[in-house]
Amino acid sequence: MNEHRQQILEMLAAGKVTTDEAERLIAALEKEPTSGATANASDVVAKAKPKYLRVMVEDAGSEGPINVNVRVPMQLLRAGVKLASLIPPQARDRLNVAMGEHGMMFDLSQVKPENIEELIDELQDLTVDVDENRANGEKKTKVRVFCE
Amino acid sequence: MIPLTAVVRICTARRHRFGIWLPLFLVWLLLLPVALLLLPIIFVVCLVCSVNPFRAISTAWQITAGLSGTHVEVEHRQTSVLVHIY
Numbered sequence: 356m357n358e359h360r361q362q363i364l365e366m367l368a369a370g371k372v373t374t375d376e377a378e379r380l381i382a383a384l385e386k387e388p389t390s391g392a393t394a395n396a397s398d399v400v401a402k403a404k405p406k407y408l409r410v411m412v413e414d415a416g417s418e419g420p421i422n423v424n425v426r427v428p429m430q431l432l433r434a435g436v437k438l439a440s441l442i443p444p445q446a447r448d449r450l451n452v453a454m455g456e457h458g459m460m461f462d463l464s465q466v467k468p469e470n471i472e473e474l475i476d477e478l479q480d481l482t483v484d485v486d487e488n489r490a491n492g493e494k495k496t497k498v499r500v501f502c503e
Numbered sequence: 504m505i506p507l508t509a510v511v512r513i514c515t516a517r518r519h520r521f522g523i524w525l526p527l528f529l530v531w532l533l534l535l536p537v538a539l540l541l542l543p544i545i546f547v548v549c550l551v552c553s554v555n556p557f558r559a560i561s562t563a564w565q566i567t568a569g570l571s572g573t574h575v576e577v578e579h580r581q582t583s584v585l586v587h588i589y
Contacts, residue, residue, distance in 0.1 A: 407572060419580040431569030437562045443552050 359384050405429060405479045405502035413497040429475055429502075436471045439463055478502045505531060505564075506571045512585040527588075 360381060367377040412423040442450065447463050454461055483500040509525040549556035573588045 416579075420578075422576075422578040424574070424576040426572065426574035428569050428572040430571075431566065431573065434562055434565035434569045437558075437565065441554050441559055441562055443554060 404475065407503050408432060408478065409499075409501055409503055411497075411499045415495055426503075432475070433468070433471050436466055437468050439466050440468055475502075504571060505568050506573075506588045509586065509588045512583075514581070514583045516581040518581075 363372070363377050363380045363384070366372045367374065372380070406429055408427045408429060410423070410425045410427070412421070414421040414423075442463065444464075451462055451464075454463075479502050481500075481502065483498070485496070485498040487496040505527075507526075507528045509527055510522065511525065512520070512522040514520050545560070546556045549559050570588050573586075575584075575586045577584045
């Protein structure tokens with residue numbers, strides 16, 4: 356029995372409230388968890404998994420502005436990670452070495468399909484904004500990566 | 504669900520507009536017999552490369568299905584290219 360219900364029963368025993376009032380108070384108490392569940396459900400809806408990864412690039416290049424707008428479905432990312440796990444070990448080693456030569460110290464064998472859901476969950480709260488400015492302060496490149 | 508249609512739009516500096524609607528479902532229909540013919544070869548190649556052929560086919564299917572909703576848009580000066588897969 357919870358604390359509130361016990362208080363109501365004590366008030367009833369002390370004659371501070373009538374039976375009807377106590378019944379209504381208990382009924383109101385019972386409704387509370389339902390409204391809490393509704394709130395939780397709305398939280399779940401609000402925190403729905405993102406469907407797309409969007410990459411937007413605006414570049415004020417010397418030969419005119421360049422705008423890139425790419426939307427990649429998360430389903431494709433998931434499949435891509437699975438594809439990475441299918442790469443034969445010999446090829447994976449060569450890939451890791453090649454990526455290391457280009458400054459990307461990344462081990463592809465560490466990318467597992469089990470981790471992708473965690474990664475996507477983290478991505479929904481992530482927005483990456485990169486602004487590169489010219490020496491004179493003029494904006495040159497703007498990159499925005501976010502989930503939607 | 505695999506993508507069924509795609510749209511490609513190209514606008515050039517000379518204000519030439521070119522848009523094409525690609526019925527991907529026809530492409531899949533045409534590729535289906537080819538895929539069936541290639542299936543034994545895919546199996547052999549997968550086994551030689553020590554890759555589970557069923558996982559490989561499943562992943563290829565997931566990649567194809569995952570293409571739905573892909574949107575790529577590039578604009579430079581007055582030229583723009585748009586690809587949208589439905």
